[in-house]
Amino acid sequence: MGLARAYERMAAVAVAALHERDPSRLWPMLAGALADLCGGEAVIHKLDEWSEREGTIGVAPYAAATELRRLGDADLALLRAGYPLARHYAHRTDRTPVSAHRAVGRAWPDSATARLLSDVWDVDHVLGVPLPDSTTPVTGCLVYRAGTDFTDDQLAMAERAQPLLAAVERQRQLLEEWRRALGPAGAPDDRGADERAADCALTPRETTVLLLLTNALTADAIGRRLGISVRTVHKHVENIYRKLGTRDRLGTVLRAQQLGLVPRPGLP
Incomplete structure (x- = not known):
């Protein structure tokens, strides 16, 4: 699927999400489209803080989620820590998407997180797509893929998708607030x-x-x-x-x- 066509699909899914009444279904709807847009194979969406101690992890597709449920607490903590992207965004206001390899270079393939991802999902690279208005701790998505690192075009398309992701997240928060009220x-x-x-x-x-x-x-x-x-x-x-x-x-x-x-x- 070409990048332009993938973005069209992403925009269509985002519009459809704004008509979804169940807030818990919004991010699963977006995850597959985001993976296609960025050339990824799996997506983690974390809408609370990226920390080792806590945080709900949503995963798509289903097969990736199944593998995630098999992880122990130590491995889940490693995944929640979001290395090296949580650290990368914590020290700057810039929320431009970046891959782990571009953030830390040669340190990425030898990291414990990279080895875990290779063992669990057989992927080599991860792309951080934070929500553009998120503060520290950062919230957003992690896109995973095997093979080569994410290209400049794929990073540019991820950046174009950020406003769509932010709009759906605002909708989710308000629907949750409405239901609680x-x-x-x-x-x-x-x-x-x-x-x-x-x-x-x-x-x-x-x-x-x-x-x-x-x-x-x-x-x-x-x-x-x-x-x-x-x-x-x-x-x-x-x-x-x-x-x-x-x-x-x-x-x-x-x-x-x-x-x-x-x-x-x-x-x-």
Whole structure:
């Protein structure tokens, strides 16, 4: 698959992800497309800190995840440490994707991490693709491949994909926040929050905009939070008004509270 075509697929998957109601499915949807884009064979997505002690590791494809589950604590700690990429990004603000070999040169093939990856997945190289706005500790993806190191073109395509990855991660965080806010205390009936939103024909993207409206954010602030233009925010707001049968922000928030789409005042 050519790089341009792979990027088109990545963009299409990212758009599809923004219509996915289950936040736990967003990154698995992206992983395969990111691997294709970067010429990789497996992807680890770590959305919490890259540390030896903790951190959830999501892996694609399934075969790679199966091999990962066989590792002991010491090997998992080595993988979580993210050598040498965690160290590389910790000392700079630049979040440009870089391969392990480019980061440390000859030290990479002889490292314990490189030997582990060769034993477990039969891969030789790893590419760090951090989320562009992540701070220390860095979060993002690790792409693995066998054979030669990642090319300049593949690194450039990974950099082009970073805004797409960031947009999906913001969506995931907001959907998780929305679900937590609408726990059992916020539910007017036995239906789930996703089902109530679907009954109102609200897309997942419109649902996150509605949540931010409820939090009294301006259109500018919502745009910054979601990484979209103010014009796009207004379009989403218009759709929400139409679907809820309201005309302004206050009426929309009150109506959404009545329908159990957002938390009611005073609820935790």
